[in-house]
Amino acid sequence: MNQPLAYVHPGAKIAKNVVIEPFTTIHNNVEIGEGTWIGSNVTIMEGARIGKNCTIFPGAVISAIPQDLKFSGEETLAIIGDNTTIRECVTVNRGTVASGKTVVGSDCLIMAYAHIAHDCEVGHHVVIANACALAGHVTVGNYAIIGGLTAIHQFITIGEHAMISGGSLVRKDVPPYTKAAKEPLSYVGINSVGLRRRGFSTEKIREIQNIYRLLYQKNYNTTQALSLIEADLEATPERDEIILFIRNSSRGVMKGYTGAY
Structure with a gap:
């Protein structure tokens, strides 16, 4: 050379x-x-x-x-x-x-x-x-x-397949498969477009949506939501990954979007 x-x-x-x-x-x-x-x-x-x-x-x-x-x-x-x-x-x-x-x-x-x-x-x-x-x-x-x-x-930990909006300030962990935006940084849905591009089936995307609906959209606290997810939803690699991510978070995970600034 x-x-x-x-x-x-x-x-x-x-x-x-x-x-x-x-x-x-x-x-x-x-x-x-x-x-x-x-x-x-x-x-x-x-x-x-x-x-x-x-x-x-x-x-x-x-x-x-x-x-x-x-x-x-x-x-x-x-x-x-x-x-x-x-x-x-x-x-x-x-x-x-x-x-x-x-x-x-x-x-x-x-x-x-x-x-x-x-x-x-x-x-x-x-x-x-x-x-x-x-x-x-x-x-x-x-x-x-x-x-x-x-x-x-x-x-901070950013989960697999997560997508974070430009210009964000990330102070809490971002769980896998989610989209994160707003200020303070908040859950705004799952990264469904990215998941489809990577071969996730419609059924698998719906399963992930159901998990995060319990976590972010049903007014349960995190402990209650995780208990319901374990009790009511079938055990899958994605479900268990989300549960483990949230339980292992040392800084805490981002909250759901409330519309308040």
């Missing part, structure tokens, strides 16, 4: 067929998989582990140290899966001693100017739109879509 206008540290492990454009800097202790394209003026710092066939656009900074005053130089990682696209000026910080790594899964699209902080775990097939900011220790489930300019508080 001959890149006379790029700097690649001799200790970096670069697979075959990787394209590194001019004026990019790749530090020591970096691994990059086959077929990845790295645009000009990208900085990839120590601890980066980038998969196969990724596309990283100009100005991105991958695996910079955490913006955490407790960080004391420990060796940690920033891991990016295969087939993921990282657009212009995205920043992905590496982990802290808390988990040792920040992870972005495979087949993701991280749009321009997004920030993914230390110890985040982003699943597969996730879309994070322009200028989103994920604070530390955020977990994002597979197939979630986060609208542009959204800010997510630390330690």
Whole structure:
């Protein structure tokens, strides 16, 4: 690999067929998989582990140290899966001693100017739109879509297949399969369009709607609603995933929309 206008540290492990454009800097202790394209003026710092066939656009900074005053130089990682696209000026910080790594899964699209902080775990097939900011220790489930300019508080969990409106402030966990909008962020339905696109049947979508109807639209408190769901609705992977998500939420889940500001 001959890149006379790029700097690649001799200790970096670069697979075959990787394209590194001019004026990019790749530090020591970096691994990059086959077929990845790295645009000009990208900085990839120590601890980066980038998969196969990724596309990283100009100005991105991958695996910079955490913006955490407790960080004391420990060796940690920033891991990016295969087939993921990282657009212009995205920043992905590496982990802290808390988990040792920040992870972005495979087949993701991280749009321009997004920030993914230390110890985040982003699943597969996730879309994070322009200028989103994920604070530390955020977990994002597979197939979630986060609208542009959204800010997510630390330690938040976003469930699988959830969709969050652009410009949102996310202070509570967002359960799987839901749409979240308004201020304060609230349940506004399930992500039925996204679920259909991913092959969920009409019956399965109706089942998920019935679960959230009990949780959000029948004036039960959370404990009552979960008890009714377990007693009255057939056990399925989706039902059990929703119940487990809500019971394991440490910050609490978003509320139903009341129309009040």
